Amino acid sequence: MQEFFQQLLNGLSLGSIYALIAVGYTMVYGIIQLINFAHGDVLMVGAYVGLGMALAGFGLVPSILVAMLVCAVLGVVLERVAYRPLRNASRLAALTSAIGASLFLEYGMMAVFSPRTRSYPVLLPDKIYNFYGIRIATKDFLILGTTLVLVVFLQYIVYRTKTGKAMRAVSFDKDAARLMGINVDSTIAVTFALGSALAAAAGVLIGIYFNAVYPLMGLMPGLKAFVAAVLGGIGNIPGAMVGGILLGMTEALVSGYGGSMFRDAVAFAILILILLVKPTGLLGTRVEEKV
Amino acid sequence: MTPKQPLLVLEDLHVYYGAIWAIKGINLTVNEGEIVSLIGANGAGKSTTLRAISGIVRGSSGRILFQGEDITRIPAHEIVKLGIAQVPEGRRVFANLTVFENLELGAFIRKDKKEVKKDLDYVFTRFPRLWERKNQVAGTLSGGEQQMLAIGRALMTRPRLLLLDEPSMGLAPLLVKEIFAIIREINGDGTTILLVEQNARMALQIADRAYVLETGRIVLEGQAQELAECDEVKKAYLGG
Numbered sequence: 001m002q003e004f005f006q007q008l009l010n011g012l013s014l015g016s017i018y019a020l021i022a023v024g025y026t027m028v029y030g031i032i033q034l035i036n037f038a039h040g041d042v043l044m045v046g047a048y049v050g051l052g053m054a055l056a057g058f059g060l061v062p063s064i065l066v067a068m069l070v071c072a073v074l075g076v077v078l079e080r081v082a083y084r085p086l087r088n089a090s091r092l093a094a095l096t097s098a099i100g101a102s103l104f105l106e107y108g109m110m111a112v113f114s115p116r117t118r119s120y121p122v123l124l125p126d127k128i129y130n131f132y133g134i135r136i137a138t139k140d141f142l143i144l145g146t147t148l149v150l151v152v153f154l155q156y157i158v159y160r161t162k163t164g165k166a167m168r169a170v171s172f173d174k175d176a177a178r179l180m181g182i183n184v185d186s187t188i189a190v191t192f193a194l195g196s197a198l199a200a201a202a203g204v205l206i207g208i209y210f211n212a213v214y215p216l217m218g219l220m221p222g223l224k225a226f227v228a229a230v231l232g233g234i235g236n237i238p239g240a241m242v243g244g245i246l247l248g249m250t251e252a253l254v255s256g257y258g259g260s261m262f263r264d265a266v267a268f269a270i271l272i273l274i275l276l277v278k279p280t281g282l283l284g285t286r287v288e289e290k291v
Numbered sequence: 292m293t294p295k296q297p298l299l300v301l302e303d304l305h306v307y308y309g310a311i312w313a314i315k316g317i318n319l320t321v322n323e324g325e326i327v328s329l330i331g332a333n334g335a336g337k338s339t340t341l342r343a344i345s346g347i348v349r350g351s352s353g354r355i356l357f358q359g360e361d362i363t364r365i366p367a368h369e370i371v372k373l374g375i376a377q378v379p380e381g382r383r384v385f386a387n388l389t390v391f392e393n394l395e396l397g398a399f400i401r402k403d404k405k406e407v408k409k410d411l412d413y414v415f416t417r418f419p420r421l422w423e424r425k426n427q428v429a430g431t432l433s434g435g436e437q438q439m440l441a442i443g444r445a446l447m448t449r450p451r452l453l454l455l456d457e458p459s460m461g462l463a464p465l466l467v468k469e470i471f472a473i474i475r476e477i478n479g480d481g482t483t484i485l486l487v488e489q490n491a492r493m494a495l496q497i498a499d500r501a502y503v504l505e506t507g508r509i510v511l512e513g514q515a516q517e518l519a520e521c522d523e524v525k526k527a528y529l530g531g
Contacts, residue, residue, distance in 0.1 A: 162399065169385050169396050175347050176383040181371035181400035181448065 002133045007256035008249055013140045015248020016147035017209070020202040021225030022232065022240035023154065024195030030235035031171040031191045033091065037098040038078060039199055040222015041105035046071045046200025047207040047217060048113065051120055060123045064146065064204050068197035075196025076189045084185070109215040117214040120207050143205050150201055151241060157194065158237060167191055171235070220264070224251075227271040233284020242283060295322035297356075298452055298483050299344065299375075304353035306336075306343050313339045315507035316353065321452065326474070326484045328494035328515060330528060331504035337487040338380050340504070341454045344485075345377045346370045357452070372400050376450035380457045380487075382441040386430030390421055393429050393440055397447025407447070414443040417473065435466040442473065452483045459490045471497055491528035495519040503528070 021043060028036045046067040053063035082101040086094045124138045158164040169177040170187045178184055206221060207213045225240075228247045232239025247267060254266045274281060299321040306314035314336045321327045329337050342348045344355055346367035355363045362370055376397075385393050394414060398407045415422040418439040424432060429440060438458060445453060455474065459467040471493055478484050488494035495501055498515035503524060511518060518524050 165388070165392060165396060166399065168388060168392075172385045172387050173383055175367075176379060176385065177396075178347060178367035179345060179371060179377050179379060179383075180396045180444070181368045182396075183366075183368045 003256065004253075006134050007252045009134055009136065009140065010256070011249030011252030012245065013143045013209070013248070014252060015228075015245035016143050017202050017205055017221065017244075018225050018228045018248050019241040019244025020147055020150060020198045020205075021221055022228040022244045023151075023237055024199045025226055025229040026232070026234055026237060026240040027167075027191050027195045029229070030237075031167065031188055032083070032087070032094075034083060034094050034098065035226065036078075036083075036192075036195075037095070037222070038082070038101035038105060039195070040218030040220075040225070041102050041109075042071050042074055042078070042196045042218070043199040043203035043206070043221060044109065044213075044215060044218035045074055045105060046196075046203030047213045048109065048203075049200065050204035051118060051207060051213050054121050054123055060142070063123070064201055067200040067204050071200030071203075072193040072197040075192035075199075078196075079189055079192040084188075106215050106219075113215070115215055117212050119211045119213065123208065139209055143209065146201060146205060150198055154194065154198065154237070163187070163190055224267055227267050230271055230281055231274050233281025236281065236283050239281055239283035243281065246282075295324060297321070298323045298358060299485065300354075300356040301340070301344070302354040302356065304340070304343060304350045304355065306339050306348055307351050308339070308348070313507055314343065314350070317502075317504070317507075317509050319502055319509065319512075321483060321485050324478075324481070324483055325499045326478050326486060326497055328486045328488060328498035328501040329504055330488055330491040330494050330501060332527075333489065334506075335504040336507040337504055338456055341377060341379075341456050341485070341487055344370075344454060345375060368400075371448055374449075374451035375454065376445035376448040376452070377454040378438075378441045378445045378456060378458060380460065382434075382437045384429040384432070384437050384440050384444070386428065388429055389426050390429055390432070390440055391425040393444050394421070394425075394447050397444035400448060406449070410447055410449060414446055417446075417476070418443055434461050435463070435470075438462065438466075438470060439473075442470075442477075446477065446482075450482060452485065453477065455484060455486045457487060457489060459488060459493060467493060491524070492519075495524075495529075 021039065024039050025036060028034060049070045050063040050067040053066050078101055082097045083094055086097055124142060127138050129136045158167060166182045166187045167190065169180065169182060170184050174184050206217065224247060225244065228243035229240045231247060232243025247270065251263050251267060255263050297320050301317055301319040303316045303318060304314055305316055317340065329340060331337050339348060343350050346365060350363055354361055357373055357375060362373065385396065394411060401407050420436055421440055421443055424436065429437065432440060458470050458474065462470065474484060475497055486494055486498065495515045495518055500513065501515045501518050502509050503511035511524065
C-alpha cells in the first residue's frame with residue numbers, strides 16, 4: 001500500500017509537469033484549432049534559458065522567471081512567423097508549419113549549442129523527507145509548488161481579467177469577438193505568450209527533475225502533454241490539468257509495478273483509446289447552438 | 292425640424308466573397324435618428340452589407356463613410372470604437388460565457404466604468420429576463436433570450452448606429468413583436484438603426500425608410516410606408 005502511495009506521489013510530480021505543458025497545447029488549440037507541435041521545443045528552449053541563468057549564478061526563481069519571459073516572446077514570434085500567415089489556409093498547412101518550426105528549434109539548438117546533454121547546477125538542497133514511509137524530495141515540493149502557483153495565476157488571468165475574457169470570447173467566435181472591439185490578433189498572441197511561458201517553467205522543472213538538458217528533450221514531454229490535453233478534452237483548460245495528472249499517475253504506477261518498458265506504450269494506448277471511445281475527452285463537451 | 296444629418300453613407304460599395312460578387316455597387320444612406328430597413332430574399336447580400344460596414348469583410352471598391360469619416364479600411368475592432376455595433380445573424384452570443392460576462396464583453400472597449408454600470412442597468416431594465424439569468428451560461432438560454440442578450444451586448448458598446456441582422460429569425464410571432472417593440476424603443480432613446488430582415492412586413496412597419504436588395508443590387512428605395520404599398524414589393528416580399 002505504501003508503495004502504491006509512493007508511486008502516486010511520483011505520478012503527481014510528473015503529472016504536474018505534463019499539466020503545465022498540456023495547458024499551453026490546449027489554450028492554443030482552443031483559440032486557433034492548431035496543434036502547436038513546436039510547443040515541446042519551446043519547453044526545451046526554456047530549459048536552456050533557465051540553465052544559462054543558473055550557470056550565470058542566478059537562483060531558482062529568477063531562472064524560472066527569465067525562462068518564462070524569453071519563451072513568452074518566443075511564442076509570440078512563433079505565432080507571428082509560422083502560424084499567422086497561414087491563419088486562413090488549410091489546417092494541414094498550419095500543422096506542417098508547426099512541425100517545421102519544431103524541427104527548426106530542435107536542430108537550430110543543436111547547431112548552436114551542440115547536442116551534448118547538460119545538467120543544472122545544484123539549486124536546491126537535495127533532501128528527502130519522510131511522511132509515514134512516503135519519501136518526498138525537495139524536487140517534488142518544487143514541482144508541486146511551482147505548478148500550483150502557475151495554475152492559480154493562469155486561472156486568475158483566464159477567468160478574472162479582461163484579457164482572459166477576451167481569450168475565451170475569441171476562442172468561441174472570432175467574428176463576434178471582433179464586433180465587441182476585441183483585437184483578435186493580439187489576443188491570440190497573448191495566448192501563445194501565456195502557453196509558452198508555462199511550457200518554459202515546465203522545461204526548467206524537467207531539466208532539474210531529470211537532470212538533463214538537450215535539444216530533443218522537449219519531444220517526449222511534448223507528445224505526452226498532447227496525450228494529456230486530448231485525454232482531458234482538447235481546448236479545455238481544467239481538462240488539460242486533470243489529463244496531465246492522470247497521465248503522470250498512470251505512468252508512475254505502470255513503471256512502479258514493473259512495467260517501465262511499457263510506460264510510453266501505455267501513454268499512447270490511452271490516446272488511442274480516448275480517441276476511439278470519447279474523442280471529446282474527459283471534460284470536453286460540445287456546445288450546441290440554438291436557433 | 293432641422294434637416295437630418297447622414298450618419299452612414301455607402302458609396303458604390305462592391306464586395307467579393309472569393310470569386311463571388313456579393314455586393315454590386317450599392318449606395319445607401321442612414322440619417323441620424325432613423326430606422327432604415329434593408330429587405331430582400333435569402334442571398335441578396337443583406338448580411339454581407341452589414342458585415343462590410345462592421346469591417347468583418349472588406350469591400351473591394353467603393354467607400355463607407357461614418358459621420359463623414361472614411362472607415363472602409365479600418366479594422367473591425369476599431370470600427371466598434373467609433374460607435375457602430377452589430378447584432379449578427381444567428382445572435383452569436385458567447386455560449387460558453389455567462390450572461391453577465393457577455394454583457395461585460397459588450398463594454399470591452401470602454402473605460403468609463405460609471406457609465407458602463409448605468410448601461411448595464413439600462414439593459415437589465417429593458418430585459419428583466421437577462422437579470423434573472425445573469426449568472427447562467429448563455430448557451431442555456433432560449434432563442435428569444437439569446438436574441439435579447441445579443442441586443443443587450445451590442446447596446447453595451449453604447450453605439451450611435453446599431454446594425455441588426457435578422458433579429459426575428461427563428462422566433463415565435465409573439466417574441467418577434469416584442470423584439471420589434473424593443474427596437475423601436477431603443478431608437479426612441481436616440482440610437483440610429485439599420486435593420487436587415489427577411490420579415491419584410493415587420494421591417495417596413497417599423498422603418499422610416501427602406502431599401503430593397505436583389506442579388507447584390509438595390510432595386511428599390513424610399514419611404515417605408517410607400518414601399519409597403521408598392522405592387523412589386525407586395526408581390527415579392529409581402530405575399531401578394
